[in-house]
Amino acid sequence: MALHFETEEYANRLRRLTSKMREEKLDAMLLFAQESMYWLTGYDTFGYCFFQTLVVRADGEMVLLTRSADLRQARRTSTIEKIEIWVDRANADPAMDLKNLLSEMDLLGCRIGVEYDTHGLTGKNAKLLDNQLQSFGELVDASHLVGRLRLIKSAAEITHVERAAALADDALDAALPLIGPGGDEAAILAAMQGAVLAGGGDYPANEFIIGSGEDALLCRYKSGRRRLDAQDQLTLEWAGVSAHYHAAMMRTIVIGTPTDRHRELYSACRETMQAIEMVLRPGNTFGTVFDTHARIMDERGLARHRLNACGYSLGARFSPSWMEQQMFHIGNPQEILPDMSLFIHMIIMDSDTGTAMTLGQTYLTTTDEPKALSRYGLDFIEV
Structure with a gap:
């Protein structure tokens, strides 16, 4: 066997x-x-x-x-x-x-x-x-x-979750040198998926998301590729996968000079992620996490531009989605417990100005503060 x-x-x-x-x-x-x-x-x-x-x-x-x-x-x-x-x-x-x-x-x-x-x-x-x-x-x-x-991962499962997270970092390592004016979405996507497979990982349970320009405001995969302009934005959502266990990440990368709106939206994403880290602990619920997300976004006037969920549990999943059943949305009573692998994402899509900004990474819960599984942190990425 x-x-x-x-x-x-x-x-x-x-x-x-x-x-x-x-x-x-x-x-x-x-x-x-x-x-x-x-x-x-x-x-x-x-x-x-x-x-x-x-x-x-x-x-x-x-x-x-x-x-x-x-x-x-x-x-x-x-x-x-x-x-x-x-x-x-x-x-x-x-x-x-x-x-x-x-x-x-x-x-x-x-x-x-x-x-x-x-x-x-x-x-x-x-x-x-x-x-x-x-x-x-x-x-x-x-x-x-x-x-x-x-929902609760064993020590043996956590080994695969952490390996998946390392592969997700490897995928971003492979993508960054290709992101810039004239960069080809197809080459970026191939490098990211190739890094996961070359590292001994698996295909993900759903396609990696890649979109630039107007398509940076999409948070689903679609067919079709383009090359990056000198002034552009690129949204990526991907996952490292080990034995079908997923560790997802999400970023919007600015090519050229970030607009004030990019900076403003990134600030909202980061502030919200850091606030969620304070409640992503035993004693709180999935609904508490969403309430934190909604409160900060809405206080900043971003209610129309945010989503009605801000993440979900991850684990061993099969197509068509790497999302687990338990999501961070309003009223979810699921208690946060140690040894859960949870993906938190901030997704702001401002269709009025055509500005995208996302920030997402996978955490492992503990008896206290959550452990971020990516070595990249939450820094803004611009090229």
């Missing part, structure tokens, strides 16, 4: 999960989120876009139902011993195969948790699932059960 962690690490995760299941009075779980399967067993694939599920009984028995293309993938990358295959065919209904499997596992009439809130379960497949199982047992939406367990 090709595993990133010792077998005892996976055994401990299974114990944590089954303990939580018993607490929630669940006889079984149907895991559809690829990151849940990966966290629990090491199973590593992109076949989750088709129907597949890992059935976990409260007594610890696990069976994977998947396609033939993923049979050897599961054997090679995971601790899963029992694998069942549903056959690709016209008008296939893999939910029927699942019902038969659950019956064989003596789960008829039981209380079964389902991970509905995941890109590993399409709307069509969810309808098939509900149609087959609505009279089989009691289905419970348990979409966030594993996600909450994954």
